[in-house]
Amino acid sequence: MPCVIVVMRFRSILPRLYRPEVYQGKKKPAGYFEGWYIKLVDAAGEQIWSFIPGISFSADKHCFVQVIHANSGKTWYFRYPEQDFSSSRRIFQTAIAHNLFSSKGLNLDLNQADLKLRGEVFFEDTHPFPTTFLSPGIMGWYSYAPRMECYHGVVSMQHSLSGSLEINGTEFSFAGGKGYMEKDWGTSMPSDWIWIQSNHFEEDTGASFMLSLARIPWMRGYFPGFLSFFMTGGKIYRFATYNRSSVSFIEVKEDAVHIKLRNAAHTLAVTVYRNIGGILKAPRHGQMEREIQESIVSRLDLELMDKQGILLFKGKGLHAGLEIVGDVAKYFNNNH
Helix, strand or coil: CHHHHHHHHHHHHCHHHHCCCCCCCCCCCCCEEEEEEEEEECCCCCCEEEEEEEEEECCCCEEEEEEEECCCCEEEEEEECHHHEEECCCCCEEEECCEEEECCEEEEEEEECCEEEEEEEEEECCCCCCECCCCECCCHHHHHCCCCCEEEEEEEEEEEEEEEEEECCEEEECCCCEEEEEEEEECCCCCCEEEEEECCECCCCCCEEEEEEEEEEECCEEEEEEEEEEEECCEEEEEEHHHCCEEEEEEECCCEEEEEEECCCEEEEEEEECCCCEEEEEEECCEEEEEEEEEEEEEEEEEEEECCCCEEEEEEEEEEEEEEECCCHHHHHHHC
């Protein structure tokens, strides 16, 4: 009983740790950023958009909404004063000027010379990443580590869409489409990383995959770390540094990235084929000053096997997100 009381008290002290989707920052933290990544794909796979609402507490304090149009690779950065940002600490509900983002959907009113975008899209049957006391989210027990450069959360691995957006005067329906949501917060994105994501598999319409590898600063050094999940058949397979999984192979080429992950019971092999990308801003010490390239029209091949080598899943992921920043592969190869 005393043990249970301690656990319950600890959870009450750090309630947001178990809800990574909600705003994690203090009222006005210095050198801090927080941003949500919201991806929409219509039923035909013809309208693919990502929206990144966030805030930057730096010498250049402001909030923003970044937009990427997959098909053209074009990106936009909508900048607003800091006071136009508000976010709940109880549920995921973030407002930036006249735009609202939540676990139930988004309501947009964005206007620049070459992009006028407004409308409402609703999210249904969301699949948040499971949280437990020992593993409060995708970062596992690393969620408890203080003063990490960047923290990561998966808000919804898979959900269905309804509603529509009016884009430059033309209305597009997202009924029957699919969505995905994750987020980052901290002081800076890593110096080197690879990020891959897809939840469009014909072999299993409920499947979802994400992998993030990075050079992670820690104390006065660094270590190569990674997080990954693959959801299929209603089951989640985890591969991560915190559960003693390993990167047994990684190779980055001009046209493709090949990665193989292992844990005690399974092997996951993924090859992602690079495609056109757009330029996004990324934080350094809270300031949105770096530029990175992201594609959300890449594709991937994925295989999952058990430790006996029996194939559990083989499929192709479409509308895949891909970011390659720096040369993270060398840190994992040097670690073998």
